[in-house]
Amino acid sequence: MYSTPYRAASDQTVSYSTSTNFPWMESENPYAHIKEFEDVCNTFQEGGASIDLMRLKTNGLKRQISNFSAKENEKFYECWERYMEAINACPHHGFNTWLLVSYFYDGMSSSMKQLLETMCGGDFNEQKSEEAMDFLSYVG
Numbered sequence: 001m002y003s004t005p006y007r008a009a010s011d012q013t014v015s016y017s018t019s020t021n022f023p024w025m026e027s028e029n030p031y032a033h034i035k036e037f038e039d040v041c042n043t044f045q046e047g048g049a050s051i052d053l054m055r056l057k058t059n060g061l062k063r064q065i066s067n068f069s070a071k072e073n074e075k076f077y078e079c080w081e082r083y084m085e086a087i088n089a090c091p092h093h094g095f096n097t098w099l100l101v102s103y104f105y106d107g108m109s110s111s112m113k114q115l116l117e118t119m120c121g122g123d124f125n126e127q128k129s130e131e132a133m134d135f136l137s138y139v140g
Contacts, residue, residue, distance in 0.1 A: 080140025
């Protein structure tokens with residue numbers, strides 16, 4: 001009934017917890033912190049389970065991203081915020097930017113698509129994936 005507790009593969013965890021300063025200063029890079037944090041987390045195992053097995057637990061989150069759809073009467077910005085929450089909940093989703101844009105666009109209601117096409121001059125699908133993602137972030 002009780003699971004095996006997490007165990008660290010090295011003493012890196014102790015040195016990490018005593019060397020990290022919070023809150024971040026402007027000169028500190030939060031992305032570097034997240035990368036370092038993930039590296040430390042990868043030293044942990046749950047009852048001997050591999051990191052790959054633990055990552056399999058995120059399949060539900062990945063499905064939320066790939067099967068995303070707008071709710072009835074949802075405003076565009078609410079839809080975008082909800083989509084970004086799903087993406088941020090699973091940072092190792094592995095989807096390319098063009099797929100993320102495609103999943104969101106495909107899940108939008110027809111009225112949202114019309115609004116988006118109007119705002120970008122009628123050629124949203126012709127934009128490069130990075131430009132499309134930037135535009136969605138700007139509009140949302």
